[in-house]
Amino acid sequence: MKRRKNRISTVIKLPAWLFILGASLIAVSSCSTENTPVYTLTTNVSPAEAGSVSPDQGEYDKGTEVQVSASANEHWVFTGWGGDYSGSTNPATIMMDDDKSLSALFEKKEYALTVNIEGEGTVEERLVNAKSTDYPAESVVELTAVPAGGWEFTGWDESLSGQENPETVTINSPVSVTAMFEKVVNVIVEGEGDVQVEYIDEETGKRKSASRRVRLTATPQEGWKFVSWEGDLTGSENPIETTFDEEMTVDAVFVSDEGRWILQGRVTNRPISSVHFTNQNTGWLSTSDIPFEESGSIFHTNDGGQTWSEQYKAGNVREFFYDLEFADENNGWALIGAYPFGEEVNWYGKILHTSNGGQSWSEQYYFEDAIAYSLELVNSNTIIVVGEVDINKPELGEHGVIISSNNGGSSWTQQSVSDDPEMHLDVDFSGDDNGWMTGMNGLYKTGNGGNSWSIVSDHSFSRINFVNGSIGWGVKFDFSNHPDVRSQIFKTTNGGQSWSEQRSISGFAYIYFVNSELGWMGTDNGTIQQTTDGGETWNEQQVYDNGNPVSVSDGVGSFNFVDSQTGWVSVGGSILRYSQE
Secondary structure (H helix, E strand, C coil), X not given: CCCCCCCCCCCCCCCHHHHXXXXXXXXXHHHHHHCCCXXXXXXXXXXXXXEEEECCEEEEECCEEEEEEEEECCCEEEEEEEECCCECCCCEEEEECCXXXXXXXXXXXXXXXXXXXXXXXXXXXXXCCCCCCEEECCEEEXXXXXXXXXXXXXXXXXXXXXXXXXXXEEECCCEEEEEEEEECEEEEEECCEEEEEEECCCEECCEECCCEEEXXXXXXXXXXXXXXXXXXXXXXXXXXXXXXXXXXXXXXXXXXXXCEEEEEEEXXXXXXXXXXXXXXXXXXXXXXXXXXXXXXXXXXXXXCCCCCEEEEECCCCCEEEEEEEECCCCCEXXXXXXXXXXXXXXXXXXXXXXXXXXXXXXXXXXXXXXXXXXXXXXXXXXXXEEEEECCCCHHHCCCEEEEEECCCCCCCEEEXXXXXCCCEEEEEEECCCEEEEEECCEEXXXXXXXXXXXXXXXXXXXXXXXXXXXXXXEEEEEEEECCEEEEEEEEECCCCCCCEEEEEEECCEEEEECCCCCEEEEECXXXXXXXXXXXXXXXXXXXXXXXXXXCCCCCEEEEEEEECCEEEEEECCEEEEEECC
């Protein structure tokens, strides 16, 4: 019989503190394998007001990947990260392997400011509160519209409206602005008066029409009267309306009811043949010296004709001056001619030039067997001189003389016209291209500055005076009842093609018009008359000496005006100045 073994169980009792110690050891062993470092993430925004970052901070176990997102405020744009992370990825993934500090970088948006111009002008830009062309958002830009000459600013369009100038615009988005400019009438007032300018344009949507219509109203001051419009608008209608497509300049001419001639004094005992002023103070005159007492002279003034000094005297008692003109205070030309009467007298003439205001003169051209009567200074380069050949030499034929220069007198060219007229007595230009020449056979015209001439009328005049390409006057001396001479005054309004007689008076008459309405006439009995209606009517004007009215008996000769208010005339050997007072 198999014996069964007995199992003996033994229970060992341990103290309680030993159980607690064991549990603690187990816990410590467990922590040593699971304890991960914790790191801190901090962020900031640059500049502070530009946006935000999410999350903006936090603590993360080592190895944690944190997604950080930058958000821009209005008018700002995120440009990248700085600090412990670089690049521009947004959102960005940050590996927390250490404490991390990030900066979200922003820039303010820049918007284009486009300025358009309608018309002619410019717009000045000034940044009021913070670049050019493209401006940071919220910039305030001041715009100042500056019109070109002959234009005016009339308003803003697109992102701005109204007519305030300067105006400001805030740049919160791309901005386009149009500055609108319109052509204007430039008004020059001669005399004492005012001109009201009213633009009566018709609007076409937001834009005005290409042309403008204007109404001009002239109002004279007390003691003055309105005479005419001149320049790009002529006539005496008041008020007057016109439509224009290009820049206009209009002169409003007023004359005083007290306009008179003041005797400045006797300059010489010899007759004055020509007077020319370049401004209100600087002028010259020449003498004709008939009969042959002594040669002709040139005198100069710097005080408006109060005092005169002799600058030049011709070298021969037979020589005297026919004409004289100056381009400026330095450059001038004068015509000398030998007295032409007498069968044994040889005709000749000279063109003299000065470049120093008359202090010295030099001969530029010599006429052999001819005399020049009239000199026209078209401009500082173009000069036309006309006259006739010696009638005492039949072998030369009877024809006129035309001498011209296109280089200020450095060289001269002799011209002729198709039918070879007998003589040329006077030449006058209006502008650089249009000119007229008169003689015994009729009136000739050039439209190319004197390079060629063609006859336009069979009217022959001794003197001509044109104020523009259409309007002019001519004086014809009628010797049919010799020795009684009459002067017939004619007017043309079509450039010399046709003429109408305005007046006929006894004796020799000389005329001078400063514009289409205002002119003067002098006679050989010493009277001076004024017209303010283009020669339709004339009124005699008084001559004064030291405030007292005086009579003038010498014949009135050469007129010269620098403007509608200031002029001079020779009376024998004396000079009179026109005054509006």
